[in-house]
Amino acid sequence: MKLSFSPAWDSSKLPLTEWFTSFKETISNPSIGFFNVTERSELLSSCKEIHSKFKNKKSFVQVGIGGSSLGPEMLITALKKNDCEFQFINNIDPDKIHDQISGLNIEETLFYFVSKSGGTAETMAGFSIVSNLLLEKGISESEFKNHYVFATDPVKSELLDLGAELGVDCLEIPSNVGGRFSVLTPVGFLPALFAGLDCDALLKGANNLKKELLNEELDKNILLETASFLMNQKSLGRNQTVMMPYSSKLRDMGFWFVQLWAESLGKKLSLNGDTVFEGLTPIPGYGATDQHSQVQLFMEGPHDKVMIMLQVNKFENDYSLKNNFNASRLKMLSNHSLSGLMEAEFAGSLMALKEQERPYIHLEIPRNNEESMGEMILFLESLTAIMGSALNIDPFDQPGVELGKIYAFARLEERNQ
Numbered sequence: 115m116k117l118s119f120s121p122a123w124d125s126s127k128l129p130l131t132e133w134f135t136s137f138k139e140t141i142s143n144p145s146i147g148f149f150n151v152t153e154r155s156e157l158l159s160s161c162k163e164i165h166s167k168f169k170n171k172k173s174f175v176q177v178g179i180g181g182s183s184l185g186p187e188m189l190i191t192a193l194k195k196n197d198c199e200f201q202f203i204n205n206i207d208p209d210k211i212h213d214q215i216s217g218l219n220i221e222e223t224l225f226y227f228v229s230k231s232g233g234t235a236e237t238m239a240g241f242s243i244v245s246n247l248l249l250e251k252g253i254s255e256s257e258f259k260n261h262y263v264f265a266t267d268p269v270k271s272e273l274l275d276l277g278a279e280l281g282v283d284c285l286e287i288p289s290n291v292g293g294r295f296s297v298l299t300p301v302g303f304l305p306a307l308f309a310g311l312d313c314d315a316l317l318k319g320a321n322n323l324k325k326e327l328l329n330e331e332l333d334k335n336i337l338l339e340t341a342s343f344l345m346n347q348k349s350l351g352r353n354q355t356v357m358m359p360y361s362s363k364l365r366d367m368g369f370w371f372v373q374l375w376a377e378s379l380g381k382k383l384s385l386n387g388d389t390v391f392e393g394l395t396p397i398p399g400y401g402a403t404d405q406h407s408q409v410q411l412f413m414e415g416p417h418d419k420v421m422i423m424l425q426v427n428k429f430e431n432d433y434s435l436k437n438n439f440n441a442s443r444l445k446m447l448s449n450h451s452l453s454g455l456m457e458a459e460f461a462g463s464l465m466a467l468k469e470q471e472r473p474y475i476h477l478e479i480p481r482n483n484e485e486s487m488g489e490m491i492l493f494l495e496s497l498t499a500i501m502g503s504a505l506n507i508d509p510f511d512q513p514g515v516e517l518g519k520i521y522a523f524a525r526l527e528e529r530n531q
């Protein structure tokens with residue numbers, strides 16, 4: 115993974131040492147586990163055991179929402195290697211769920227119910243629907259253990275209790291890893307194994323990056339460089355962050371990043387309890403497709419955005435554009451390959467951004483593979499944590515999502531009467 119930035123900026127007045135100290139305190143705090151969890155190899159081993167127990171299943175349905183779905187969706191879209199079929203029941207739209215479950219061959223399907231808290235209404239609704247489906251097909255509760263796996267908090271969770279009652283295998287989501295930081299735990303590992311991913315390489319990528327993230331030479335530390343670039347841009351009014359991979363397979367990284375960035379950094383109160391209404395607004399996009407859509411706004415709209423331009427240096431496949439037609443555009447393409455066109459469009463976009471004085475971070479990965487994915491995940495999670503320090507807010511809570519839930523439950527109660 116390689117990073118470069120445009121334009122140049124002066125970080126000498128920013129409190130980099132303070133942010134770095136705070137980051138190191140955060141990751142050594144026992145209640146914040148996202149950084150160290152990649153070294154708990156037993157979490158992956160437990161998933162491998164479950165994978166081999168259910169390896170005859172040809173289809174995998176993950177029921178979960180937010181952090182219990184977005185990371186796995188990103189892994190599968192980016193790197194799936196086999197023909198196992200995936201469905202993510204990540205919403206409560208009855209029509210969508212109808213489409214997702216009606217064609218399933220139940221005997222060949224593994225249902226993975228994932229909820230850190232173990233009581234999220236949307237996920238429990240999914241559990242109820244799938245269980246009714248199984249009962250309708252003549253599968254009794256005592257047989258659910260042949261079709262279900264759970265992942266939840268190992269200490270306190272209704273899903274954990276339910277798992278014990280039904281004899282369903284239950285994987286651990288460590289208590290100190292929050293939902294949106296949980297992709298490198300059984301939340302992401304089990305679907306990744308069913309999709310044929312090399313999860314050891316995912317962890318290797320993340321663990322290898324740690325040296326760079328903890329580099330004490332602060333002017334060479336990629337985390338500090340990125341945080342200071344973003345804070346400098348924020349001081350100039352650029353408080354929106356566009357995640358723009360030039361890859362269709364990495365498109366879902368944008369949605370994963372949106373949750374991580376928005377839910378972590380969007381906060382009313384500062385760490386001192388002052389009302390600050392803080393946050394950086396994430397925007398997902400992908401190239402080259404969005405060059406025919408959002409890029410007009412990014413190039414000429416309000417000066418309030420920083421682009422994260424993600425480039426894959428080598429694609430796994432390629433196509434020659436060679437042809438004998440006379441049409442001028444076809445002739446122009448004829449000596450090139452598809453990946454060459456992608457490279458030219460990416461380079462052209464960087465030049466145009468520079469010319470229009472639009473700030474960007476150029477993030478390069480050698481290939482779209484497990485190792486790069488592990489690096490990017492840990493980098494973006496760590497960046498979120500350090501941005502929390504820089505913005506003086508708590509990136510690990512989410513008080514703002516609670517209010518809506520309280521009103522929704524009150525409405526359900528009313529409907530009971």
Ligand code: PA5
Pocket residue numbers: 179180181182228229230231232233234237292293294295377512
């Ligand atoms: O990041 C978070 O904590 C949330 O977005 C959760 O992932 C989401 O609310 C789902 O929660 P749970 O896994 O407890 O069902």
